[in-house]
Amino acid sequence: MxxxxxxxxxxxxxxxxxxxxxxxxxxxxxxxxxxxxxxxxxxxxxxxxxxxxxxxxxxxxxxxxxxxxxxxxxxxxxxxxxxxxxxxxxxxxxxxxxxxxxxxxxxxxxxxxxxxxxxxxxxxxxITEMREALEERRRALAEREVLLAELHHRVKNNAQATTSFLGLQASRASSPEVAAALRGAANRVMLATLVQDRMFRIAENAMIDLGTELQATAQSALDVVARPGIMLDSEVEAGLLMPVSQATPLALIVNELVVNAARHAFPDGHGGTVRLRLRRPAPGLGELVVEDDGIGLQEAQRRTSPQGCLGLHLVPRLARQAHASLRLEADHGTRATLRFACG
The missing domain is CATH 3.30.450.20 (PAS domain)
Structure with a gap:
């Protein structure tokens, strides 16, 4: 070879x-x-x-x-x-x-x-280390859920106690204006608790249908205020998904605006309509409109006072939490428009 x-x-x-x-x-x-x-x-x-x-x-x-x-x-x-x-x-x-x-x-x-x-x-x-890490994460999440549930339970109980206390004080107030303010505060606490309770039942990292949540919030607000003759007209675009952290302040905004309209837009027992609109005016942009066909905002209602609208002072702060722009118009009726980024 x-x-x-x-x-x-x-x-x-x-x-x-x-x-x-x-x-x-x-x-x-x-x-x-x-x-x-x-x-x-x-x-x-x-x-x-x-x-x-x-x-x-x-x-x-x-x-x-x-x-x-x-x-x-x-x-x-x-x-x-x-x-x-x-x-x-x-x-x-x-x-x-x-x-x-x-x-x-x-x-x-x-x-x-x-x-x-x-x-x-x-x-x-x-894959032993990977399984152990996943199990540790599951255990930590389970412990966190237990702690959050306990915290939520205590906050809810405290809110209910606060509502009862405000209601009791309202019944004992000698001034009609003070009694009205206390009852309004009690309702505000109760409605905010309802919103937080619904949001708590959703996983923190989950996406929720914003339209469904806002409709439920608006209807609950009208039911609590219990003003006869005031109707809710809602038109929301389906499938507008948003994380809970951003949806919560928007729901609280709707709560404040609807309660404000029911209390102040229709004096002397007059009826009317509160309208809720949610749409995507452009890709990646959401628009929320809450309006009524009432008398519009009066000067006394613009102040933070027993006769004024505390909710209108809370709304801009909540809008900042939701990373939303806010435009408020109050000529023939009141119209609040919020725009925010969405998926």
């Missing part, structure tokens, strides 16, 4: 060995099984993990290191995968060489040769 032929033969032998070397040096545990599910190959990473010789792992010997509680589940997944000749993924605990049980994620894919099913090849990665 000439030197050139010898070099070519050695190169061919190295090329044939290269796939096996790649499998052994792969940073994941790799196995192969025939159609009968008996394992015919495990790579060096698998052997390093278990600390056992290849002879002990081949065939069905690897099952000896499988956690007893996971064996039935693994057996079922394997049977279904091999029967259907479809990929499958399963996690289970495998005993490491030091005796520790470690969670691994096993991903298996079918092998075919000339269109004939010849078994499966699988790869496993250790």
């Amino acid at each position: 000439s030197p050139g032929q010898r070099d070519a033969a050695e190169a061919g032998t190295a090329a044939e060995a290269e796939p096996s070397l790649l499998l052994d040096y792969a940073p994941v545990m790799i196995w192969q099984a025939g159609p009968d599910r008996s394992r015919s190959f495990v790579n060096q990473s698998w052997l390093d993990f278990t600390g056992r010789p290849a002879e002990a792992e081949l065939g069905f010997g690897w099952v000896d290191n499988l956690h007893p509680e996971d064996r039935a589940r693994c057996e079922q997944a394997s049977l279904e995968g091999f029967a259907s000749e479809r990929p499958f993924t399963i996690d289970y605990r495998l005993r490491r060489h030091d005796g520790a049980w470690r969670w691994v994620l096993d991903t298996a894919r079918p092998l075919c040769q000339d269109g004939v099913f010849t078994g499966f090849v699988g790869s496993c990665v250790d």
